[in-house]
Amino acid sequence: MQDGFNAFATARGLKFGKTKYMLDGGNIVDNHAGRVITTTRFLEDNDLSYEDGKAVLKELLNAKEVAILPPDEEVMAHSDGMVMFAEENTLILNRYDEPMYSEILEELETSFPGIKIVDVDAMWDETNPSSACGVNVNAAMTRNFIYMPHFGDKNSDKVMKTIQANTSKKVIAVPANSVCKLGGSVRCLTLQLKGTAAQAFLQN
Secondary structure (H helix, E strand, O other), X not given: OHHHHHHHHHHOOOOXXXXXXXXXXXXXXXXXXXXXXXXOHHHHHHOOOHHHHHHHHHHHHOOOEEEEXXXXXXXXXXXXXXXXXXXXXEEEEEOOOOOHHHXXXXXXXXXXXXXXXXXXXXXXXXXXXXXXXXXXXXXXEOOOEXXXXXXXXXXXXXXXXXXXXXXXXXXXXXXXXXXXXXXXXXXXXXXXXXXXXXXXHHHO
């Protein structure tokens, strides 16, 4: 899949920057206005301190503020299974047990002054720690829509209503049961671009 995408991009003159740092796309959640979230996996993979990690991401991503969360699982350790921006200043956060919930909340509120945080329940797949089943925040965003993974259950309905009540965008349910057991979901299956790169894709 990656080779096919590289060939497609190269044929259309698209160029992507390179860096010496290891960072999965699924471990970056941003509001496209200067606020970026990742997990401590980024620090571990690159042997960085908390302060240095924030400084590196601010420079690489032109970010103003960075939050670095403890991951909720150790396999992928991706932040996009933990939080999502419903609006520029509104975060949807999975509801966690203590003390993890307080640790995450403190990091988010300290890193993003004035942020609005809305909790939702996740129906964790207890049989597979790397599964994304039951996690609704792994959503793809466009300017006007939020494409939220839906698992055909009442909790997904409830989460969808909560997100819709906290965004001006239209929330679209995307059936995700067929892919979530592989460890990914709707956001994991998308490429979100803006600016010159987005225009090049749209024109081709």
